[in-house]
Amino acid sequence: MSETENRPLYAVLMALSGDTLLLPNVAIAEVVARETLQPDLRLPAWIAGFVDWNSRRVPALRFEVLNGGAVPEASRRERVVVLNSSGRYLPSGQLAIVTQAYPHLVTLTRAALQPAPLRDSDRAELVLARTRVANQLAAIPDLDMIEAEVARALPAAAAAASG
Template identity: 30%
Template structure:
């Protein structure tokens, strides 16, 4: 098997609960935490909009969305994700995260599926030298609920 299929460069994203594991290519930028506009209504996980590069980007707390504690505190940042679903008007999603992500080369042989999937979790995994299991988010499902919330605003 080729190296491209045996490994990828990922980011371990800190949250208040379980961290996320995302491929580098999903991430557009990491920025300081600042809400451009709060949401007047909607689910608790939908915070509002972040202002990024002269755009309003929907801002989500992924921990709350996945049933974890909210991610708040002095190290809070915003991670801008590239939208992957091709939904009109949704090019990026902003995630409220608990600090600076760590880059990590993920080798297939060091990765084991460990838990149940969920509405917004594609897989829970354990990396060989990580203490805590990591969640691989279902970005398509997250984009879908964000699209539905935005339509109701």
């Protein structure tokens, strides 16, 4: 094994309804309670609403719905995970994902990640890859493409207000 394969990767597993996301730990800005979520019924079903965070209005999405799944039932265990994004499409530089539970920190090595095929239902432009972490299958999302998708879905006024 090379030194690169042994170097630890600090990541977060985020449980969704019927799926799991794997993100680098540095992508996570904060985890907030679902009660902070302000729904906006004018937006597509995959946008759960907005959270006010650090004087910004951050759009929150349900990745599993954006990726072709059904809208999950609300749960008291839900959390809203604020992510740092590139800021190329959203002036705030943040977006959020609604999860089914508190995210789990994991320390991995590249050798521990086993490639897995995309699901037939995956939108290839949103899912960079799938991997097996121990006995759990996880999707590695393309945050840049997700940010672009969110920006396209928001009315111009909402996108300007998020900055």
